[in-house]
Amino acid sequence: MGYKTKEQRREYNQKYYKAKREQILKQKKEYSCKHKEERSEYNKKYREENRDKLNQYAKEYNDKHKQEAELYRKSEIGRKGSRIRDWKRMGVLSDDYDKRYEKYINTKNCDSCNIELTENIKHNTSTTRCLDHNHETGQFRNVLCNKCNLMRK
Numbered sequence: 001m002g003y004k005t006k007e008q009r010r011e012y013n014q015k016y017y018k019a020k021r022e023q024i025l026k027q028k029k030e031y032s033c034k035h036k037e038e039r040s041e042y043n044k045k046y047r048e049e050n051r052d053k054l055n056q057y058a059k060e061y062n063d064k065h066k067q068e069a070e071l072y073r074k075s076e077i078g079r080k081g082s083r084i085r086d087w088k089r090m091g092v093l094s095d096d097y098d099k100r101y102e103k104y105i106n107t108k109n110c111d112s113c114n115i116e117l118t119e120n121i122k123h124n125t126s127t128t129r130c131l132d133h134n135h136e137t138g139q140f141r142n143v144l145c146n147k148c149n150l151m152r153k
Helices: 006-034 036-049 051-074 076-090 097-106 146-152
Strands: 129-133 140-145
Touching: 006 036, 036 051, 051 076, 076 097, 076 129, 097 129, 097 140, 129 146, 140 146
Parallel strands: none
Antiparallel strands: 129 140
8 A cells, every 4th residue: 555645654644543542552561561571681681781881871961961950940940940849848828829939039128127138048147038927827928037037936
């Protein structure tokens, strides 16, 4: 059965797959189960014979992606994602974390003592910006300096 164009062949294959999908998946599963041990042995042998090559690849891959991850964490979107993830871990609940983050970033003075807030990445100081929340309900209360936040606990 010849086809004049690749598109015709592709269209035929798609129709065939849709019609025989269940049968094809069943055959793949049976084949996979039948040859599981063979694949396992092959993979084990390959890893033993190519240990240095695989280790070198893993090292290069990790080095490359470590640099990319570091750049992402330093970007604005990376810092935002990290901050929101930390809030969720601490139990802060919100309907709109983006809105909450915007308020957090744009608050320049402590809502309690009105001192100017700072952003210290390395370590916290008494003026470091903090998101105050109720630890029992998880609800956001205010953006405070670290000192006022600690006194509230």
